[in-house]
Amino acid sequence: MELYVYNTLTRKKELFKPINPPNVGLYVCGPTVYGDAHLGHARPGISFDIMFRYLTFIGYKVRYVRNITDVGHLENDSDQGEDKIAKKARLEQLEPMEIAQYYTKRYLDAMDLLNVLRPSIQPSASGHIMEQIEIVEKILEAGYAYVSEGSVYFDVLKYQNDTNKYGILSNRVIEDMLQTTRELEGQHEKRNPADFALWKKAQPEHIMRWKSPWSDGFPGWHLECTAMSAKYLGEKFDIHGGGLDLLFPHHESEIAQSVCAFGHEPTNYWIHNNMITIAGQKMGKSLGNFITLEQLFNGTHKILNKAYSPMTIRFFILQAHYRSTLDFSNEALLAAEKGLKRLLEAQRNLKKISPSKENTVNINEINQKCLEAMNDDFNTPIVISYLFEAATIINRLIEGQEKIDEKGLEALNKLFDNWLFEILGIKDELSSNMMPTIEGLVKMIIELRQDARANKDWAKSDELRDKLASLGVKIKDSKDGVSWTLD
RNA sequence: GGUCUCUUGGCCGAGUGGUUAGGCACCGGUCUGCAAAACCGUCUACUCCAGUUCGAAUCUGGAAGAGACCUCCA
Numbered sequence: 001m002e003l004y005v006y007n008t009l010t011r012k013k014e015l016f017k018p019i020n021p022p023n024v025g026l027y028v029c030g031p032t033v034y035g036d037a038h039l040g041h042a043r044p045g046i047s048f049d050i051m052f053r054y055l056t057f058i059g060y061k062v063r064y065v066r067n068i069t070d071v072g073h074l075e076n077d078s079d080q081g082e083d084k085i086a087k088k089a090r091l092e093q094l095e096p097m098e099i100a101q102y103y104t105k106r107y108l109d110a111m112d113l114l115n116v117l118r119p120s121i122q123p124s125a126s127g128h129i130m131e132q133i134e135i136v137e138k139i140l141e142a143g144y145a146y147v148s149e150g151s152v153y154f155d156v157l158k159y160q161n162d163t164n165k166y167g168i169l170s171n172r173v174i175e176d177m178l179q180t181t182r183e184l185e186g187q188h189e190k191r192n193p194a195d196f197a198l199w200k201k202a203q204p205e206h207i208m209r210w211k212s213p214w215s216d217g218f219p220g221w222h223l224e225c226t227a228m229s230a231k232y233l234g235e236k237f238d239i240h241g242g243g244l245d246l247l248f249p250h251h252e253s254e255i256a257q258s259v260c261a262f263g264h265e266p267t268n269y270w271i272h273n274n275m276i277t278i279a280g281q282k283m284g285k286s287l288g289n290f291i292t293l294e295q296l297f298n299g300t301h302k303i304l305n306k307a308y309s310p311m312t313i314r315f316f317i318l319q320a321h322y323r324s325t326l327d328f329s330n331e332a333l334l335a336a337e338k339g340l341k342r343l344l345e346a347q348r349n350l351k352k353i354s355p356s357k358e359n360t361v362n363i364n365e366i367n368q369k370c371l372e373a374m375n376d377d378f379n380t381p382i383v384i385s386y387l388f389e390a391a392t393i394i395n396r397l398i399e400g401q402e403k404i405d406e407k408g409l410e411a412l413n414k415l416f417d418n419w420l421f422e423i424l425g426i427k428d429e430l431s432s433n434m435m436p437t438i439e440g441l442v443k444m445i446i447e448l449r450q451d452a453r454a455n456k457d458w459a460k461s462d463e464l465r466d467k468l469a470s471l472g473v474k475i476k477d478s479k480d481g482v483s484w485t486l487d
Numbered sequence: 488g489g490u491c492u493c494u495u496g497g498c499c500g501a502g503u504g505g506u507u508a509g510g511c512a513c514c515g516g517u518c519u520g521c522a523a524a525a526c527c528g529u530c531u532a533c534u535c536c537a538g539u540u541c542g543a544a545u546c547u548g549g550a551a552g553a554g555a556c557c558u559c560c561a
Contacts, residue, residue, distance in 0.1 A: 335511035
């Protein structure tokens, strides 16, 4: 079976063919580490984690590179021209690198909680200044850049005239852009407002700076990805991913840089995840709906009714296709939480099922459909819908409404192991070191309650149930005995 | 203003030229001392207008609304 992926470059689903099978090179634009990881970081983190996991699952050897941007992004407010990290550092009287390290760690911790696998390589921009300078030199040699007052700019018009490629990814038309580009400081250094910086000369107060042939300064906005992807994946690699908001100018400029430095485009497949909205609105600091992942996990933001666990967030994100916008709301999150609980409970109940001689269910068909869904541009919502189907099957098996043989039971176990845990990356948050203790305690209390029930002491029985419930332990009575779950 | 995208039932969210997506919520039933869970069943859709078609929510055109990008941004 073949994998199809949606390529932003062609706006079509295309058959995925790696350059050097079984190896696959995947590069994804990572976070700028000057602030806490927020909801917006979760989407690409999880979306590309899924691709990393699935490509690996179907047998590819994936090298996944996700950069850490700790330098070079300019601010556009009153502190124009000042590096984001440098600005924050001065405010807090810390070394820029200290800030970057701090937020890098916080970001990775949040991604760990979301069960996002660590990429194969996580290079930082500040650690690759030499590589970036080399690319600037290559582009200068090729004649597509010019030096102006210590800074180096990419000559967009010349590039466009020679290659007719500026805009192939984002469908921008240069003439349109020239009319709409705003007046910015430093604009006079450029030949054309559409030109972008490859190297910026640092102002005296600018702390983060490196020596270069042109000035003490720092690399331009788009350079690090070109430099680091080329270094670790080669000048031409398979997949470049990132958020849709990076389409222009970031990715368009990356293409331009690669074409001029290496003579060809950097990647075969461009994949973009869509954005997250909150109650239909874009998340933004000014809108008051800016939620960090930490706030989400402990429910401390004012628009949240409660805390939502990392797995709830992950599951919620996977219930939408990565190319659709996804709207956050308490109601939607709650629905995801309950749905995931149902799925995990069914999975836990698998071990209660004993195989029979007959078999009335077709697990292989479900597995096949899951494969088809993932091969159709990583359609995780469809995969999840089939897992719910499997959950219903499990419940019906327990109720004796269906029968499964040994082979089928094995396939059912594998279905959840492969799809829910390995590929979708869900983990059962209940499993912890304390579980054996908790299990023993709850069992003890349930026995006490059973005694009360045997004596028809309903008051006592209900009291025990209520007290357990207040601790998050839910009792379920059934014909075959008592079971319980932890919220 | 330009470019791109979207508009599905109470909510979230798939998908397709003709057949139930799925989850959550609601309602009825089974089960239960009661409840919860589970199971069975029911219900609520495809923004609007016009066209193509035997048939469109799905294709085409138009309208309205929303979002993203054009400026740091996931």
